[in-house]
Amino acid sequence: MSEDIPFNRVLNLVPGVVDHVLPGVRRVLADNPGPFTFKGTVSYIIGRGRVAIIDPGPADAHHIAALLNAVRGETVTHIVVTHTHRDHSPSAAPIRAATGAPTYGEGPHRLSRPLFIGEAKRLDAGGDTDFVPDRRIADGDVIAGDGWALEAIATPGHTANHMAFALKGTDVLFSGDHVMGWSTSIVAPPDGSMSDYMASLDRVAARPETVYLAGHGDVIRDAPGFVARYIAHRRGREASILHRLGKGEADIASLVRAIYIGLDPRLAGAAALSTLAHLEDLTARKLVTTDGAPSISGRYRLPP
Numbered sequence: 001m002s003e004d005i006p007f008n009r010v011l012n013l014v015p016g017v018v019d020h021v022l023p024g025v026r027r028v029l030a031d032n033p034g035p036f037t038f039k040g041t042v043s044y045i046i047g048r049g050r051v052a053i054i055d056p057g058p059a060d061a062h063h064i065a066a067l068l069n070a071v072r073g074e075t076v077t078h079i080v081v082t083h084t085h086r087d088h089s090p091s092a093a094p095i096r097a098a099t100g101a102p103t104y105g106e107g108p109h110r111l112s113r114p115l116f117i118g119e120a121k122r123l124d125a126g127g128d129t130d131f132v133p134d135r136r137i138a139d140g141d142v143i144a145g146d147g148w149a150l151e152a153i154a155t156p157g158h159t160a161n162h163m164a165f166a167l168k169g170t171d172v173l174f175s176g177d178h179v180m181g182w183s184t185s186i187v188a189p190p191d192g193s194m195s196d197y198m199a200s201l202d203r204v205a206a207r208p209e210t211v212y213l214a215g216h217g218d219v220i221r222d223a224p225g226f227v228a229r230y231i232a233h234r235r236g237r238e239a240s241i242l243h244r245l246g247k248g249e250a251d252i253a254s255l256v257r258a259i260y261i262g263l264d265p266r267l268a269g270a271a272a273l274s275t276l277a278h279l280e281d282l283t284a285r286k287l288v289t290t291d292g293a294p295s296i297s298g299r300y301r302l303p304p
C-alpha cells in the first residue's frame with residue numbers, strides 16, 4: 001500500500017502474554033490477526049496496583065482471561081475505550097462484570113453521517129453497537145487514577161466517537177486506531193469521515209507527545225514525524241484522485257484500479273470506501289462535483 005510512510009510490520013508479542021512496554025504501561029496482544037487488525041488488538045494496562053485497562057478488545061474468552069490474569073492481585077478502577085469497533089470494546093462488558101470497574105468512552109457507536117436512501121451499511125458490520133459507557137467523556141476531560149491520569153482528545157474520523165488519550169506527565173499518547181504504526185487507518189463512510197479524520201490528524205500533530213501506543217502494531221517513536229507522513233500520504237491520495245478525475249476517470253472502481261496498485265484483494269472494499277471518504281471530503285470542499293450526495297456508485301468530475 002503506502003510505502004511513503006515508514007511502516008513497522010514487526011510486532012514480537014505472543015497473544016495473551018503480558019509485555020512491559022513502557023514504565024507504568026503493560027500490553028497484551030489479542031489473538032485476532034487479520035487484514036484490518038495486523039497481529040491483533042493490543043490492550044493496555046496503565047499503572048500498578050490500581051489500574052486502568054485501555055481497549056479491552058474483542059469478545060474472546062482467552063483474551064479476557066489473559067487480561068484478568070495480568071491484573072491478578074490488583075484492582076481495575078477504569079475500563080477505557082478508544083472507540084466502538086468489535087475488535088476494541090466488546091470485552092469491556094465481561095471485564096466490567098468481573099472487576100466492577102466502570103467503563104469510559106465518548107459514547108455509543110454512531111455513524112459519522114446519516115445513511116442515504118438505499119445505502120447499505122458496509123464495513124459498519126465492524127461496529128460494536130452494544131457498548132454504552134458508564135461514564136461519557138468529552139474532549140479535554142481528565143480520567144484520574146492512582147498514580148496516573150489520562151487526558152481525552154476527541155479524534156473523530158476513523159469512527160465518530162474515537163478518542164485518543166494522553167498519559168499525563170509523560171510523552172505517551174494512546175492513539176487507538178487513529179494513528180497506527182503498521183498501516184494507515186481505515187476511514188470508511190458512513191462509519192468514518194475523512195473531513196473529521198484529517199482535522200483529527202492536525203489535532204494530534206499539534207500536540208507534544210512523541211511516543212504513540214496504538215490499537216494495533218508496535219510502539220510509534222518519533223510520532224510527530226510519523227503523523228506528518230500520514231498527513232502527507234492522505235494529501236497525496238487526494239491529489240491522485242483529483243489527477244485521475246482530470247484524466248476522465250469518473251467512478252470509484254476506476255479510481256481504485258488506477259490509484260491502489262498491487263492492492264491486497266481482501267482490502268478492495270476498504271479501498272473503495274476510503275476513496276468514497278476522500279470524495280465526500282473533496283465534494284464538501286467544492287473541489288469535486290457529483291450528482292446528489294456522494295455515493296459509492298456515483299459519478300464524479302472536477303468542477304467546471
Ligand SMILES: [Zn+2]
Binds near residue numbers: 083085088158177
Ligand atoms: Zn477501529
